[in-house]
Amino acid sequence: MPKSNLIDAIMKHTKLYEVSISTNVPVSPSGLLERPLSYSCMQEVYCISRWDPARKYCLRIVVPHGSLLLQANDAYTRDQWYYSIIWKRNMIRYRNFLTKTVRKEVVLKELKNMVDFAMTTPLQDESVTRAPLQILTALLSENKDDPDWEEWAENVTSTAAPLLAERGVTGELCALLARLCRHRPRAAPLPALAPPVRRVLTRNVDFGKAPDARRFVRDYISALSAHNSGASLVRRFVAVTHGSRAACPHPRAAPNLVAVALAALDDYYRGQDMPHHCQQDEHDVLCFADILEQMCEYEDWVVVVGSVLQSVPLCAGALGCARVSARLAAVLRALARDPRCAAHASVAPACAARPCPPSWLRAAAPSDPALALPAQDLCQLWGAMIEGLLNCCCKRKNFLQSMSKQLPDFLLVALTEHPAALEALCLMLEWEVACGEQTQLEIIAALQATELGHKYYKELCERQRNLQKLQSVGGPRQMALPVRATDADLSALLGSGALGNLECLSLAFTCVTSACAHDLIKLPSLRYLNLWATKFGDSGVQLIAEHLPRLQVLNLCETPVSDKGIEALIGLPSLRRLNLNSTKLSAEAFETVRRRLPHLQEYDVRYTEAW
Known part of the structure; x- marks a missing residue:
């Protein structure tokens, strides 16, 4: 495959078989060009199909006052030379024309011709990908401060849609497209931007090294959400990113999408005064919390979401928003219901009771919650997480011992007759996890305070008596x-x-x-x-x-x-x-x-x- 500087080397060192008399193209005694031949002086380039056997695979380049022949070893190399020269000549012409022409309709027409040419060339070279995108970036970079820049950027982006669908965009171009989504979200050419956004999500390895790419994805999602049917458009975007298969074929898509959503939520809510007061523009960022909830609908993405959310990666402002907390509660319930340890264990790290960074068990603790949820919803959510952890393969006794400092939360949830909290309190008594007579009396009082709790405590007493009888008799x-x-x-x-x-x-x-x-x-x-x-x-x-x-x-x-x-x-x-x-x-x-x-x-x- 020819490299970007292949033609320059060809022009300088290729054997010359026929040259007309010209002072502009000097030739050395060995038949080699003494200096490179500029593309601007090439009037015509074509392959010679008929020639004597001694001079097969020749390429003719017509220059002022004459022409020259280049002979290759085979037809493939000759064709690659030909296509490379045609590519370079056209790119130079498009660059000069598109960056110097004033009439916008003419520029758009030539831009379409360039895109068609770039999409149909048989060359497979890095310059084939890089050069058209550089010209497109230059077009969008011009006159960014003009009031009609957004309209111009929309037209340019729509015209270059086939190129954006097949080529990976650079960081500078990502920043320009993100600016278009921010300034005119409802008018942004979303179908043209969808392929490069998905390419960024599926192929980007580290957003820390590509902040413009992450901002581009974020602003594109915000533009989707700004439409009247924004919720359905965002859901459709998540579904298309995952794909129609049971498992997403792109392993980087899920962590990248979660990273974009968490960054958007954290940027919006960080530094806000507490307690939180909902703002009118808050709707623009809630779509990212919706994305986290929608990702949990896919079985293979649940584990990814749980791994990124462990421990709590959001600031207090985001957790203090009732609307964000409601969506996070749905995510936590999905993690708690999942039978896989990699999913439900993410709500409680190895040191579940550590204060910082907190686990989700501590963030949703009914006695001192960070999530802005009603008390009843907090108890049900916390009980669901405890139920998932008690029924998994972890060592329940060790888990309850690690959670002994959160005994008040167990008591509060048990008073709502949640079976998981009642079972946990009974196990604390049976395995002597709860130390001290006073603590045991508190647990017994909480168990006997409700009808279901009394039933659990009665069964515990019967088990204990049977166990003592078996051991003694x-x-x-x-x-x-x-x-x-x-x-x-x-x-x-x-x-x-x-x-x-x-x-x-x-x-x-x-x-x-x-x-x-x-x-x-x-x-x-x-x-x-x-x-x-x-x-x-x-x-x-x-x-x-x-x-x-x-x-x-x-x-x-x-x-x-x-x-x-x-x-x-x-x-x-x-x-x-x-x-x-x-x-x-x-x-x-x-x-x-x-x-x-x-x-x-x-x-x-x-x-x-x-x-």
Whole structure:
């Protein structure tokens, strides 16, 4: 492919076969041009299709008072020379004409010719992309202070729409197009600007190095929102950016779009007085909060939104706006409902109770909220986030211990009879997370204050009595459930007798699932557990790994457990024998487990990736 300076080199060093007598084109004894031949003096350029065999693949350049021939090695090289010369001559002509002509209608006509020429040339060179955009930038840069500049920029942009759709715009051109969107949002040629905006979103790697590109996307979205049907136009823009597939094919689109939305919200609300008072022009920035909410409608983008929002990246002014907070609440509910840990864990970082930067659990805390939401909505939102975290694969006991400083929020939400808060308070009592008699009495009072809370507390008391009875009375040391036994059968069995001394339990070939783990953790003396060919999955394994530290033998052969649950087995320091035959075990996970379990003596990993 020819480079931008290829023709200059050709003109200077190519062998000359025929030259008419001319003092303007001196030739060295070797047949080479002594100085470059300017494009302005070339009157005509064409390929010679017929010639004797000794002089094939020739290109004729007609100059004043004569002509010259250039011979290439093959037809492809000759054609590339030809197209390169034609390209350079035309670009020089368009640049001189478009930047010096005064009549706008003539400029627009020649601009259209240039765009058509640039879109149809067979050359694939960086100058083919750069030169037309440089001319377009020069046209838009002229007379920017004139009152009719916006109208002129609209016409130029509309004419150059095919070029903008196929070429990546530069930072200077982004700034000019962003200015057009800001000054006349309703009249901006949005269809012509849509392709370069999507190109910026899908291909830009770092907005920190391209502030003009980010401002261009932001002003374009604001121009969309300024129309009468702005909400539907913005939603359509988000849908087109994602694409019609289940997963967006552009990995940079989502983080870039979130970055644009957050920057717009932060720029508008930063430095505003508190408490917040809604302004008339606030509608122009609410579309960016709508974008965050709409992005959560796509499953693959939910995780991206959650990762960018962890921890709270917005200023107090944005959180203090009721209309922004309502949209953020919808985003947080979507994150809390998502079963993937990468999504719902984003509302509570590893140090959930740290004051700065805050987590969303602290920002939405009913006792001292940063989000401007009604008290009832705050309680429901906070309860939804707690529910998502309690039902995920994280260690619930450790999570509740980390949230112990936010006990007043648990109490407030529990008074609204939210099941997640009631369950969390019961677990705090059962696992002795709440320290001190006074704190326990406060939790009990909150549980007994409502009808549903009283029911939860009653069930807790029954579990505690059964657990104490099992531990004191004792019972059999070994037990095996019959084939086809279910979770309900196991729960009834453990609830009907004293099994506090049970050390060996076989559930092989039964129909139990991970749900039975809540009953298994009530067996403190359990040493041997056989779950061969059951539906016991990752969540169950994680629960028993957290609550049965004395377990020494575990059989998970032919169960649906994967690396997610198997890696939790490192919480069983006493484990000596482990059967992972025919599971979804990877070699990396097995190496981690084997390294972290020093007492592991026997293991079976046949028919796995680690075999």
